[in-house]
Amino acid sequence: MNQQSDDNYLTTAEVARRLNVQPATIYAYVSRGQLTSVRARGKRGSLFAKEEVERLAGRKVEHPGVVERIETELTLLQNDELYYRGRPVRELATTSTVEQVAHLLWTGELAKQEPFPAPADQVELARSAIQVAPPTARMTDQLRIAVAVLGAGDALRFSLAPESVISAARRLIGVLVDSLPGETAQGSLGTRLWPKLSNEPPQPAVLDAALILLADHGLAVSTLAARVAASARSNLYSVVSAGLGALDGHYHGAATTLAYKFLDRALHDPVGALSDQLRSGEPLPGFGHRIYQQRDPRAEVLFELLPDSPVLQSVQAIVKEVPGFPNSDLALAAMMHAYGLRPDTGEALFAIARIIGWTAHALEEYAEPGLRFRAAGIYTGPPIT
Template sequence: MEYLTVAETAERLGVKRETVYAYASRGLLTSVRGAQRRGSRFAQDEVEALAARGRESGEPSGTVERIRTRITLVADGGPWFRGRAVPALAGSEDLEHVAALLWEVPGRVPFDADPDLLAPARAVLAAAPAGARATDRFRLAVAAVAAADPLRADARPGAVVATASSLLGTVVTALAGDPGVAGGPGVSGAGLAERLLPALVRDPDRAPAPATAGHVRAALVLLADHGLASSTVAARVAASTLADVHAVVSAGLGALDGPRHGLVSGLAHRFLADALDDPPGALAQRLRAGERVPGFGHSVYRGTDPRATVLLDRLRADPAADDVVACVDAVVAGMDRGGDGPAANVDLALAALMHAHDLRPDAGELLFACARTVGWVAHALEEYAEPGLRFRPTGVYTGPRPGSTSEASTTTLSV
C-alpha cells in the first residue's frame, strides 16, 4: 500500500498541514508512523477517498463544512441561549447576566471601565469628525482600547472574559461622555443599558422617558447573539488565527457595518419617518419603485421575528409609543396584504423604539454593536479551543490561465 506524507496529503486535499491533523483527530484519516521515516503518513487510498467525497458532496475539502456550537440555537419559535429562551431572558435579565450565561462564568459580568484605557478612548473620540456615525465612534474606541492594552493577546478563557468585560465597559463609558455623541457623562454605578443611554438619545439635554432604559435593556439582551450570522462568522475566522479579543470584535464590526446586516435598523428608521405621515403612501412608494422594504423578512423565521414580537409588545404597553405602534401595524398589514407577505423583523422593532423614544437615527446600529460584542466574544472563546486556521475555503479560479491568450495580451499591455 502506498502512503503519503503530511505535506503530500495536504497538497492532495488542498488544505493546510494543520487541517490534515484535524482530519486525523476527527477520524477522517488514519495516521500511521513508520519505523524508517519520521512523521505521520496516510494511506493514499484513504486520502483519495476523502478527496472524492469532498468533490461529490459539492463541499470544498479545505473548509470547515459545519461549525459546531453550544452557544445559540436559532429556529422558529425564538432563539435560545444555551438552552434558555431569549424572549424570556429579555423580560427578566440584563446584558450583564446574559454575558455571564454566554461566556459561562458565574453571576454577572460587571462591564467596568478601565481608567487607563478610558483616556485614550476618549481622546480618539474627541478627534473624530462631528458627523461620524455612532458605530464609527464605537469602532474607533475599540481600536484605541486595543492599542493601549499591552496584555490583549492573552487567550486564556479567564483573561479573555476580563479583557472583553473591560473593553465593552470602557467603550460604552467613553461613548456616553463623548461630546460628539451626547453631552452627559455615563451614569456611575448603573447597568450597561443606563450607561449607554446618553450615546443613544437625540437630544442630550432632554432626560429620557422612564421606560426608555427598560426597552434598551431588553433590546441588548435580544441582540446579544443570533447564531452564525455573517458578522459572527467573521469574528470566528479572526479567532481561529488566535487574534485577540479586540481584533475579533473589530472583525465582527466590519461585517456588521453593511446595509444587509447591522445597518438595516437605520434604513427602517428612515422608512418609518416617511410612514408616520402616510403609512400606505410610504409603503406604496417603496413597492412602486421595486425596492425592498427595510424591517421585513428573515432567512430563518417563517413568521414574525420573535425578537421583534418582544420589543413591539413592550411598545404596545408604552403610551409614549401609541402613534408609532399604530404606524407599524398599518405598514405590517399592508405588507401582509394577500396573506403571504414577509413578516416584521427586529430591525423594524428597533426603528419603532427609536422613533417612540426620540433616539438617534443610528441608535439601533449602536445597540446592535454593543450587544453583539457579547456574542462575538462567546464565539471567540469557543473558537480558541478549536484547531487553528481551520477556515480555508477552496477558491475556484476563473481568471486567465498561464500561457493563455488573455495572459499574453495582458502582458503586452503591461509592457
C-alpha cells in the same frame, strides 16, 4: 492504573503538544465533552486516552476545503424561537441583566454579575481617540476607533486564556459605553447608554432588553468574520474589529437605519410611505427574515415593551397591509422613534450587543484547530502560458 495502561494515556502537557494548543484549551475540550480526563493513582494531574486524543487530532488535519458546518453550543434558532444555551431569549430579555446573559454565553452559567467595569484611564483613552473622528462620524465609527486604540493600549491582549478573554470583554464593553459622547450614568448597561442616545426621560429596561435580544444570532456574517479572525488566533480586540467591519455592510448592520428612515416617512402617512416603497421596487425595510418563517421573536418582545403611541399605531397600520411579518429591525426603528433616540442608535446597539456574541464565539473558536477556515478557490483566469 498499571504501567501497561499508562502507556495508553497522555499527560496534559503531552496532549497540548500533540494538538498544538495551550493547556487551558485541553480543559475546554473536556468541558465540551470532546476529551475525557482520568486521574492516575498516586499521581497529580489528569491523563487522557491516546485513542481519544488521536481521534480529536484527526480533526486537526489541514485541508484546502471549506469548513461548512461549525459546531456551537451558544445559540439555537428553531421553530421561530431563539435560545441562548438552551434558554429562551424571550425570557432572558425580561428577567436577566445584560451582564448575566453575557456570562451565560461566555461560560454557560447564568448567575448574578457586577456591572461591566470602565477604568477611568481607559475611558479617557477611548474618548481622546473618538474626538479625532469628524463630526459626521456615526457611533459605530466611534466604536471602531475606540476598539482599535484600546487594543493597542492593552499589553496583555495576546493572552487567549478564557479568563483573560472574558475579563477583557467585560472591560471593553464597559469602557466603550462610558466613552461615547454624552453624560455618564451609573446602573444597568441600558442606564449607562441612555444619556448617550436620548434627552427623553430614561427607559433603560427597553435598551437592556434590546441588547440581550441582539447579543447573538448564530453564524451571521459578522459572527463568521469574528470566528475566522479567532481561528487565526487574533486577540479579542482584533476579533471585535473583524466583526465590526462586517457589521458595517448595508446588508447587515445598516438594516436598522433603513427601517428607521422608512418608518420616519410612514409616521405621517403609513399607506403612502408603503406605496412609495413598493413602487420603488426596493425591498420593504423591516419585514421578513432569511431564517424565521412566520415571526421574529426578538421583534415581538420589543413591540410588547413599547407604549401605545402614534409610532406603534403607524407600525400596526403598515403590518395590516403587508403579507410578511415585522422583524427586529422594524422593532428597533419603532423603539428609536418612540423614545426620540438618535438615528444611528440601532446600529450602535447592534454593535455593542454583538460584541457579547463575538466574544462567546471567539472563546469557542480558540478551542478549535487553528486556521481551519480555508476556502477552496476555483481558478477562472487566463490559461497558463
